Amino acid sequence: MTVETMPSPVRLKAVAAKGQPDPSPALEQLYRGFESELLVPLWTEIGDLMPQNPRSKAMPHLWRWDRLVELASEAGRIVPVGRGGERRAIALANPGLGGRPFATPTLWAAIQYLMPGENAPEHRHTQHAFRFVVEGEGVWTVVNGDPVRMSRGDFLPQAGWNWHAHHNAASAPMAWIDGLDIPFSYYTESQFFEFGRERVGTVEMTTPEFSRSERLWGHPGLRPLSQPEAPSATPLLAYRWVDTDRALTDQLALEEEGHAATLSPGHAAVRFTNPSNGRDVLPTIRTEMHRVRKGASTLTHREVGSSVYQVFEGTGSVTVGDKQWTVRRGDMFVVPSWAPFAARCDAASDSTLDLFRFSDSPIFEALHAHRSQVGDPA
Amino acid sequence: MTVETMPSPVRLKAVAAKGQPDPSPALEQLYRGFESELLVPLWTEIGDLMPQNPRSKAMPHLWRWDRLVELASEAGRIVPVGRGGERRAIALANPGLGGRPFATPTLWAAIQYLMPGENAPEHRHTQHAFRFVVEGEGVWTVVNGDPVRMSRGDFLPQAGWNWHAHHNAASAPMAWIDGLDIPFSYYTESQFFEFGRERVGTVEMTTPEFSRSERLWGHPGLRPLSQPEAPSATPLLAYRWVDTDRALTDQLALEEEGHAATLSPGHAAVRFTNPSNGRDVLPTIRTEMHRVRKGASTLTHREVGSSVYQVFEGTGSVTVGDKQWTVRRGDMFVVPSWAPFAARCDAASDSTLDLFRFSDSPIFEALHAHRSQVGDPA
Amino acid sequence: MTVETMPSPVRLKAVAAKGQPDPSPALEQLYRGFESELLVPLWTEIGDLMPQNPRSKAMPHLWRWDRLVELASEAGRIVPVGRGGERRAIALANPGLGGRPFATPTLWAAIQYLMPGENAPEHRHTQHAFRFVVEGEGVWTVVNGDPVRMSRGDFLPQAGWNWHAHHNAASAPMAWIDGLDIPFSYYTESQFFEFGRERVGTVEMTTPEFSRSERLWGHPGLRPLSQPEAPSATPLLAYRWVDTDRALTDQLALEEEGHAATLSPGHAAVRFTNPSNGRDVLPTIRTEMHRVRKGASTLTHREVGSSVYQVFEGTGSVTVGDKQWTVRRGDMFVVPSWAPFAARCDAASDSTLDLFRFSDSPIFEALHAHRSQVGDPA
Amino acid sequence: MTVETMPSPVRLKAVAAKGQPDPSPALEQLYRGFESELLVPLWTEIGDLMPQNPRSKAMPHLWRWDRLVELASEAGRIVPVGRGGERRAIALANPGLGGRPFATPTLWAAIQYLMPGENAPEHRHTQHAFRFVVEGEGVWTVVNGDPVRMSRGDFLPQAGWNWHAHHNAASAPMAWIDGLDIPFSYYTESQFFEFGRERVGTVEMTTPEFSRSERLWGHPGLRPLSQPEAPSATPLLAYRWVDTDRALTDQLALEEEGHAATLSPGHAAVRFTNPSNGRDVLPTIRTEMHRVRKGASTLTHREVGSSVYQVFEGTGSVTVGDKQWTVRRGDMFVVPSWAPFAARCDAASDSTLDLFRFSDSPIFEALHAHRSQVGDPA
Incomplete structure (x- = not known):
């Protein structure tokens, strides 16, 4: 069977709407022509294809x-x-x-x-x-x-x-x-x-x-001279918790000593990076560990691209778009593109709220398409 | 209405197939659990998600x-x-x-x-x-x-x-x-x-x-000192035919004089580039003009990512995967990811076969995911 | 003859000066020890080695x-x-x-x-x-x-x-x-x-x-697909006057039409660049052509690194540090590191004042050591 | 006093030598003209200025x-x-x-x-x-x-x-x-x-x-999200011996276990790098620690640019060009540009021979001028 004899998957309907031509027999005939030739006009699709900002199909x-x-x-x-x-x-x-x-x-x-x-x-x-x-x-x-x-x-x-x-x-x-x-x-x-x-x-x-x-x-700042360059992905195959934990602990301690070391008060964070070039460990995936002090909150943040989080430790509440959940160890949740996100560690949590995060940000950064916004979107 | 009360979009069916568990009541019950929790196992999807090489949904x-x-x-x-x-x-x-x-x-x-x-x-x-x-x-x-x-x-x-x-x-x-x-x-x-x-x-x-x-x-190799850097997209808003045509003509003339100037015998090509950094004009789209001498053919080529061609001038035949068409001015066609492509200019064409091409290659190059293959894939 | 028996080239003299130890027999003896061991203290040299800004040995x-x-x-x-x-x-x-x-x-x-x-x-x-x-x-x-x-x-x-x-x-x-x-x-x-x-x-x-x-x-914005990458130096072997002249003429015309196109009023300039990456034509040498309109002047400018100019056309006056010269076609002059430079085209010049310039700026830019200053240094 | 009245520093002498014009009164007169105009011909200087390979003024x-x-x-x-x-x-x-x-x-x-x-x-x-x-x-x-x-x-x-x-x-x-x-x-x-x-x-x-x-x-592979980019020099101010020692120890242990981890048998080495980009810690200076196992030697190596070494621990012998020395803790020595270098750890040394090295290699790499050669230059 050839393409020409397949029924066209294109379906067009003339409707009265802003930016669209008025329904008429001529328009109907034009649309049938489009369908048979596998064509779709911009004017019926632009609202969905080109929104003012990302409107994710994915849900929190x-x-x-x-x-x-x-x-x-x-x-x-x-x-x-x-x-x-x-x-x-x-x-x-x-x-x-x-x-x-x-x-x-x-x-x-x-x-x-x-x-x-x-x-x-x-x-x-x-x-x-x-x-x-x-x-x-x-x-x-x-x-x-x-x-x-x-x-x-x-x-x-x-x-x-x-x-x-x-x-x-x-x-x-x-x-x-x-x-x-x-x-x-x-x-x-x-x-x-x-x-x-x-x-x-x-x-x-x-x-x-x-x-x-x-x-x-795995030695900080030390490159083994015998090893080749590794531009596209990290040569380090394990990032141990003892190091991650110490880095986050140090940030909160520095904050207490009065130095700029956290993203916002009570919110420490590290990114896992390729030691051969300091960039993300994978060309398409960013990975980070965030720690929120008991009783503290992150700022509200949104960005182009999507993230998945897993709670590593502690209890708290997270807000994603219009959703809010109480979370504990192991729980996983999704933050769609451009959805505002914030997290708060319970004052009564057994520990800081530690959140593992991964996202697709490197894709957008590589293509000069990254955007982010910190603070209340309203 | 909350997500929890929506019917799950997940539908799983136990089938007898290589790599899949044998159908059984326990498996059926497991699958119902997956559906209600919005989960999908890898083993039912791996063939579609992780093929041995790209199998495009798009068709030539x-x-x-x-x-x-x-x-x-x-x-x-x-x-x-x-x-x-x-x-x-x-x-x-x-x-x-x-x-x-x-x-x-x-x-x-x-x-x-x-x-x-x-x-x-x-x-x-x-x-x-x-x-x-x-x-x-x-x-x-x-x-x-x-x-x-x-x-x-x-x-x-x-x-x-x-x-x-x-x-x-x-x-x-x-x-x-x-x-x-x-x-x-x-x-x-x-x-x-x-x-x-x-x-x-x-x-x-x-x-x-x-x-x-x-x-x-628009002056070759000359940067205006008054203008800022333009790393993410070209500051040059028009690439004129007189220049493109001369570049392609020069390549074919150099080939005739015995110098390496073409991609393969009779096949000249230029890429439109950002004069401020020599890279593609747009971060996500590559654009090129190809010229095939009368009676000559391109090599067969395939690559990760998709292309659209428009015939600018001349007549010839093009092969995309298992399709073959005779083409003339203005005709447009699609080359899906990893589909082999070749073009031939009719010996009786009025002119060389000039093909404008655009593709998504910069996306894959930026993410270190580009692959290509020249020659017969068999 | 071995190094050890050669007379030491080091010569140290104790003098009374700010930051230097007071002359004394003990100091003299220390300095003789330094000489025999091929050593030189920082405190006798720091003024020459580490000035507050570059003081060039070269002269205008x-x-x-x-x-x-x-x-x-x-x-x-x-x-x-x-x-x-x-x-x-x-x-x-x-x-x-x-x-x-x-x-x-x-x-x-x-x-x-x-x-x-x-x-x-x-x-x-x-x-x-x-x-x-x-x-x-x-x-x-x-x-x-x-x-x-x-x-x-x-x-x-x-x-x-x-x-x-x-x-x-x-x-x-x-x-x-x-x-x-x-x-x-x-x-x-x-x-x-x-x-x-x-x-x-x-x-x-x-x-x-x-x-x-x-x-x-040599075609603007067009890369020949048959040619390899040329990251370290330009593959284009001639930049013709017809192009350079047109680019400078266009800048002055755009300025007259009210658009931002010149470095300062009446001062047009282009840099010769590698078309494969938009960078300087040579890894260590920057080359530019500057044009000053009749009766106009450049701003005073200084930068780390040195330049050599040749007058291509026109008559005018140039100021380099505390020197000033009237110049005409072919004259060559030197601008040492950090010396202020300005040029003026005679109102009665036969043409614009066209100045070819080359400098070592790419060295400093590659090493993150570039600095420049526009305007009167006082 | 102006430059024009200073005695010219240029001194030219006509000599009979390959590539130089024959001495004659006309040539003498030409040379006096060069001197008064502050000019020097290439043909008297080319041997010194453009040798077949670097001939360093510096000595081992x-x-x-x-x-x-x-x-x-x-x-x-x-x-x-x-x-x-x-x-x-x-x-x-x-x-x-x-x-x-x-x-x-x-x-x-x-x-x-x-x-x-x-x-x-x-x-x-x-x-x-x-x-x-x-x-x-x-x-x-x-x-x-x-x-x-x-x-x-x-x-x-x-x-x-x-x-x-x-x-x-x-x-x-x-x-x-x-x-x-x-x-x-x-x-x-x-x-x-x-x-x-x-x-x-x-x-x-x-x-x-x-x-x-x-x-x-200082945590391996972890970037603090609160800190800005640091492209031109490392933000890490101390690289501790405990880490350096462990990295070198690991390389020699991996070699013993049969894995590729050393530069050559018995020769381990690490480079100190900027954790924010994996490059040299300083834009102009490369720094490394080398360790040679007891009884082992490095390969002979030479490269464009110069190095200074300090012995950190152990005893051994080093060869630089035509010099050879027995060295011990703290001794410092110079390897001029393109001079062959090799080191050997005494079989009877108290420890491995640990050599700290710094060089100007980043300058040449940034300018695409680096060259090196491993093995006997003859």
Whole structure:
């Protein structure tokens, strides 16, 4: 069947509306001509296509960690891990995006679950990925033959086109979250994928405390001269919680000592960066950890592009657009493009409110399309 | 109505397939849990989301220039131009993209039409745009108060967030094509738009032969010291056919003299670039003019990302994926991501086959995701 | 003989001065110890080494074109051109720089002279060079086999490590100026040099009107797709006077029409740039053409780094630090680092005052050390 | 006195030599003309100015640490520290550079010495600087109000135009080395200098274990979101020995485990980098720490530009051009441009041979003039 004989997917209807021509038989005939030639006029679409500012199809939404773990654990019991399905990963599907496994128009966010002794087979893809561990330990990710330990609070970036597999060396199951740019790659149609070995080698199944990448690149401000440049993604495969926690603690302490070190009073934040160039760890995904002191709030902020957050620790309330939720450890939520966001740590929280965040900002910065606004949008 | 009470858009069905768990009551129950929590497993989607190479939803398709002009001309008779509709622009709707006015997943391509004496009102938007003139003259685009003549063969880039309007100062209608990154901005939700003045000033309605931008920036290799840096988009508002034609003619002449000047035998090509930094004229859109000598062919080529072509002159045949068409002046066609493309100029063509091309390559280059392949993919 | 037994070049004298220790026998003994160990204390040198702003060793100085041509012509009669001496080039020796052939601490400026039928042999070196033609024609520079015509007003950059030779195809001698970064390379000890063929080939001895480089790269805003990237130096080997003149004429005309196009009233200027990236044509040398309208003046300006000017056309007066000269076609002068500079075109000049300038600014910009100041320094 | 009446510094002598014109009365007369007009021909100078590869005026030379400390200590007794002299710093004067306090044509290297309770007054300058501590502790450098502890093995960069002072809070004197680009700034005439406060404030006289800069920027791969970009020099003011030592130890351990982690067998090395962009800590100075395993050697290496080394620990032998020395803790030596360099750690050394190195490589890399060669130059 050729395209010419397919029914046209274009459907045009003449309506009385500002900026649109008056309905008439001639207009109807014109529209039938457009349809048969696969054409659509700007004047019927401009309001949707060119709004005054981004109006996201994605909706603010919250997923509770206990439900995510409950369902993942059930999947652990009945869904095997292996070649073909590749990973026991379960993705957040934004209610505004038609049932697709897309947390936002550009970002994939999933809970991944591995039973004791299980192996997720090796593959590689051009989609950029990371893992973040809100609780548990015992799994190693093997990246190009380098086993990387995963423990609570650790952040593990995984740049596109690197071979990787997972193995659970512990006696308990483990859950963590994956972030990828799958929706962006899918929409822009730029993906490549390859299967790797069914089982990685014995050496790669070892469980060292520190990966080789950390021993080479994990020393502050020190570049190993033997290693090549790494312009497009970080060569450091693990950012450990001990470092992240200390950096945030130092910022709040400096603030107390009277120095400029926080984004706003009581709000500390670090970005995970590629030590070889100081830029985002992945070309398409920005990752950060935010800490809000007990009783403090962030400023309201909005920006072009979307984010996904996971609560790492503490309790508090977050506001996204016209939604507000009380949140606790593990909860995940979405901030759509240009939606105002603010967070507050409960005065009675057990700890500071620590929020892991990832967003698609590097895409917009690379294309000179980034915009942001701090303060009340009204 | 809150999200929680909306019916979930997620629909999951257990099927027997490689990499998927065996259907069972437990699995069905798990899937109902996923649906109610707005979750989708990777294992049911991986084939579609993570193919071995890009499999475009967009289809190769050809639009004939005579039909485009015929319908645009009819629209000229019955559809007014003014505030609200903004432009008499009629967009190509790729048959694979569900009736949306998207030539490819990232690119908008339209024919725009202006009657004698008509004015298209001023506005600005973050979407990047250009005009290319396959025939006719008499319209001026006014960019930030600088009137820019449009004549056959001219290429006029229009970077985002510049005020612009059009006026037809001639006694005949004029058609040209517009290219924009509307689909990309729409999908990534990064658009801003503002209405400008209803009518631009008298000075701006003049019809100078050369715009001020050309008088400042249109001299080869010469930067005007009074002008600021222009990193994100070209300050040169018109690339004239006389220059483009001479560059292509020179390349073919150099090839005949025995020097390396063409992409392959008989295939000359130039890219329109920002004179302030040598990069693409727009952050998201690459634009080029290709010339194939009579009887010669291009090499077969494919790359990540999509392109739209318009035939500027000559007759020939083009192959896109499994499609092949005979083409002539004005015809437009789409090359989807990773689809092999080749063109051949008829030995009996009146002239070389000149092809104007635009693509989304700068997006992928900025994100380190570009790939291309020259030669037969088999 | 070893270093240890050489007499030390260090000589230290205890003097009574602010910031210096009081002379005493103990100090004298300390200084003898310093001398024998090849040591020099900061406190005797800081005033010279670390002044409050640059105090150039170079002096403002003017060389008259008629005397330069007269001596070059005499050299043409008695000094042969050939291998070993390589070029009949005669360099400006700044009176503050100890008799070395350095116009400034970083820049070489010379008049080169070639008799009818003469050939300057092929060589290459890492020093960056250019030619500028204030009068005459008939010589071709052959760069990597590409013959480049030299005519009045033309600017010809010559990036380091390209093979090059000259041949005079005319019946008259010809003089032009050479600019290079020889002093900078000499001081930083970074030079490489190779001899080429004694005679270039027959094809290379032809005298085409336009070089291949111009046919590939000399079209405004158009990049030839067949050519590789050229990040470190321009691929365009000639910037023709017709283009430079038109650009300057356009700026003054735009100013008259009421548009911002000049550096200051009556002062137009363009920079010669690498069309592949919009940056300076050479990594170490900036080159510009300035035009001052009859009766107009430039603003007073000073900057880190040194410049050499040559008057291309017109008569006027220039002020450099505490010097002032009346200048005319061909005259060359030096502006030392941080010395204020201004120029004025005589109201009775035959033409605008056109000044060719080259400077070492790219060095300081690349190292984040550039500073400039516009207006009266007092 | 005007320049015109000064005796010309140019002296030209006609000699019989390859590439030079034959001596003759006419040539003598021409040369007198050149002298009076301040001109120098290329043909008498080309051998010196344009050698086939860099021939450094600087000589390989070694300074013994015990003698440096002895003389600095004597200076501590009789030379006060204060405004005017600014610092008790004693510079290495390369025997090939005419008695100037220049270790190489571009680099300054000095021993600085501060008695208990002494303060070096605040100033700032555009010259880039660093301190490196081979032994001792007790001094704090105060940079823009941030006190930075100095202890054995620590590296403290000090980018241009930051206010800084020193205070010795201990009961013993302390010596360390300073590296700056004073000769480069001096030759290129790009220096600015300002005096600061006579005494810094009380808060700044405190002696915290870690500077604020380290608490903000000293966490591996983590960028503090509150801090601005720092493109031209590192915001991290101390690189602690514990980190440097661990990075080098890890490289040698990885090598033993069979992984590529060293420059060559037994030779580990790290570069100190700006964490905000991964580049050199200073725009003009590269700094590195090298470690050679007992009994191992580095490869022979040469490059454009000069280096200064200080032995941090261990004993061994180094070869620079035609010189060879046995070295131990604190010894300093110079490697001129393009001179081959190699080091060997004694098999009987108490420890690995640890070498601190600084060089001017960033200058050449920024200007696309870097070249290097590994292996025996013959």
